[in-house]
Amino acid sequence: MAYTVLITDDDPKIRDGLAAHMDWSGLGFEAPLKAAGGQETLELMKYRQIDLLITDIRMPGMSGLEVAEAVTRLYKHTAIVILSAFHEFEYAKTAMKYGIKHYVTKPTDLDQLTRVVNDITSELEAKRKMTEKWKTIEKKYSEAVELLIEQFFLDLAHGAVKSDAYIASMLADYGISLPYVRYGMLRIALTDNRSVFLHKAVLERVLQQAALPHAVQYYSFCDHEWALSLAVNFEATDDFRRFAMSIRELSAAGGMPVRIGASREVYALEALPACHRQAQEALLAGKLPEVAFCERAESEPFRDMTYSTDNEKIWLTYIVACDEEKALNMLDSLFAPLFEQNAYRETFHEYVAKLYFALEAVVAELQIEMRLITGERIFPVTKVTEFYAMEELVDWFKRLTGKTIQYLNEAKIPGSHKFVEQMKAYIELNYMNEITLYSTAEAVHLSPAYVSKLFKKATGLSFVEYVTQVRMNKAKTLLADLHTKVYEVGARVGYKNTKHFSQVFKTSSGMTPSEYREYVRPGKGE
Template sequence: MIKVVIVDDEPKLRQGLQTLIPWGSLGYTVVAAAGNGREALKIIEEEAPEVVVADIRMPVMDGLQLIEQVRAAGHNTQFIILSGYADFEYAKQAIRYGVAGYLLKPVNIGEMSATLQLVRERIEEEERKRTSPQTETLDRDLYLHRLLVPQEKPGESIRLGAGIGQPDWLWSGSYEVVVIVPRVPEAELPDALNRLAAGLKAMAEERDLGAVTIISPYVVLLLNAPLRGSQRRDNLYGEIRNIAAGIRFIAATGGAVTEAGLICNSYSKAREAAKLSFFSDRDRLLEPDYPPVCPPVPAGLTEDNNEEYMRDLILRLYYCLDVGNKAMVAQLLNEAAAMYCGQRQDENHVKQAFFFLCNGIIHKLAAASRLEGKETEKVSHFLNGIYQHDRLQQLIEDIRRFLLDFVEESDTQGKEHEFKRMIDFIHKHYAEDLKLSTLAGLLNYSTPYLGQLFRMKTGEYFNTYLDKVRIQRAKELLAQGMKVYEVAEQVGYTSVNYFFSKFKKYEGRSPSDYKNP
């Protein structure tokens, strides 16, 4: 049985996890529980558990500090992290630490069980690797590996006559490398590689195409003649798909080379091409230097202002849901995709960025009481699913559909409907840094036109109307006994002096006078 330690500062949650999760049937046993990271460290030293289930935010020592301490001590422990909606920054670090699972509170029994199943398979596979006897490497595979992996001296040619087990076709003088990467969970990778390699070897030997070997995580097909033309590439891709028989995969070519000593170059280019599969437009044999399929990069966006841009994007998407602008949700998501494509970010970086983007929006929805308890499982499933997508366009579409479930709907339409939405929006978000240009962008109007429309409908300039909404709310808070500087911040003024001047302008007296008549 796999030993587990549960770490959480909430006694009810610790007890709930121990009693509600079917640990025994999943192959686990809970050996201890702790209320914080410091207590857990002592238990981990004594019990040496394979798995730790820990809350991300705890007193004395939180989940992240616990991971750091355990990693520093050299323990090969798998961590499953539990997190609330508000733990956005903590979650970001947890993902970077390579935790085995990330679940939102309240914990769903089914989702926790599924995560534990995957973790157990990972542990069992690592154990098999440690204990299984090392089989002697076949001469043929050893020779192929020497061809594919760059030699110690760059540019040094392989001496064909001195190789061991070299196939006769290496004298052909023209080659091409194709790599196949199974898209399966880590625990299933060895089996998938062996199945694909066996099928490809049978095909290659039957048709005298070349040789096949495994260099994890790749199955490598070394062709004894280059693929000429798109039809041959498409045909080979179709044959690989038939051999895969349901295994999801990526296939990429490194292009033709004219001597055995350059086969390593084709292999290197094939691996680089495979890394760009996430940005491709369809299932195909990927090629070196194939341009990613992405929208145009937003003007003025650089890597230096990425974080500021993402914070603004979270806010704009949240606002779009609030005013019901479905079209702009898709536009903004495509804009984010274009940013990462333009900066040549890798697949994991892009998925991580969209994870944090969605988590930021979900946090705002939860803070505004727009998420019901029954939706927690749906949200958790969606966030974890972000990392399972094979294509960027599929990921964008999935995020778009998910976010549109939270769009504020209304029975009325037309300009009157839009204007009512705008007024409601101001009354909900008055405490934020609202600008007329922000509303104009959300409603697809020019800023000057919306300003004229607003004044015509309300008789007030936008900023005047916003000030009056803020001052009215300030009066209510002052009447409740809040301090002046607290009220100023609560209603959206960063300067207390500025708040004083605005209050006196509209009320004819200072906030202090209003508070103490």
């Protein structure tokens, strides 16, 4: 990166001489800019970032000392070198009050000035690296906070969070803004049932634009590959409805039409699980291309009691994380609609048996036999029939859930590490295919949101960054074989479009595939 330098002196010979006779490129600078006085200097610096200012101390009008004071106050990043005759040294020392460390006597010794500029280049480079380091830290922190907020609203929507104190602390600690009294949920899917994960960035831009004219605040999360959920805080009912309609209209105008299910409005965050179910129900029942608003009366029970494998995966993430409170809260949320509708015993039996099989499978992934936890071999399809009252059946399963988590805690099973290794293995086997966060989550039987959070924590990279890294490393190996064309390399590491592959490769390595091949096999490239 080349830095910028501005030479200020009322003597054009000195300005032009310093510009012409110093090796600015070798010192890491662009061709110098020049100014004849203090006012011209400050005017120029309004429009150009100047990394180094070299100024004479005695100039008509605004002195170099006054220029240095103004620049130090307005542009703290700019390094300053004072040029002054030997007999003006006492005068020049005043500039040191402003933190100016560099002073060169006139007539200027170019060797001395070169040494000074070299030192400044080193200082600028150190500052640049430190700035980049902090930007990286801030970016990682920001991404981590975004994941935590996304997980928080996913937890809320699925009934896994009930503690008022926990909710209040999350809102305060992560600056979650909820300025209005009304809440609702939107459930958004692409009309052609394409993966929402693959188009989430585009949808987020639509959401930002759609929210601008309305008094709404929203937070999004994905708990299914084909659906994006929004927890919406809004001032008036019309704001909520118009926001939903704006999303539909803007997405259609952008060539990505969506269908939307909208819940009723509520006045407490704790009611979001009901809103989430309403939005899902409305989405499934809605007709294209309208926004489907929940029409069910507030007291009317939920009609859809279909067992959800997506909810199952979210519940399993709490098991793996050994978060007993969230796991038990979500079970309450899962079974609440069944109790509300006086569901058939067979429906309760189906839920508990499927949840047991899922729990057994996850425990087996950790190389633990379920009977070590239960103390006996359980056949869930038979076990569920032993209970007359469904409340007793659900209580039994909640106790089993708590017992499982307690066992995992006491055994200090590194569940998270185990699943991260499984995800890495899945990526190694499938990097050449159209691999997504959802397909990887599916492979390890966990929710995409949890997998994203887990992966970032364990590797320091997002899922997409890690997959890209694996693909680029494989591509470098393949490029060493001169008989394999660049487009063939791209296809073999998961890129159907050669131009896209080349762009990603250059971003990753700083070279195009052909340039990299020439670099590792000089004189033998394509």
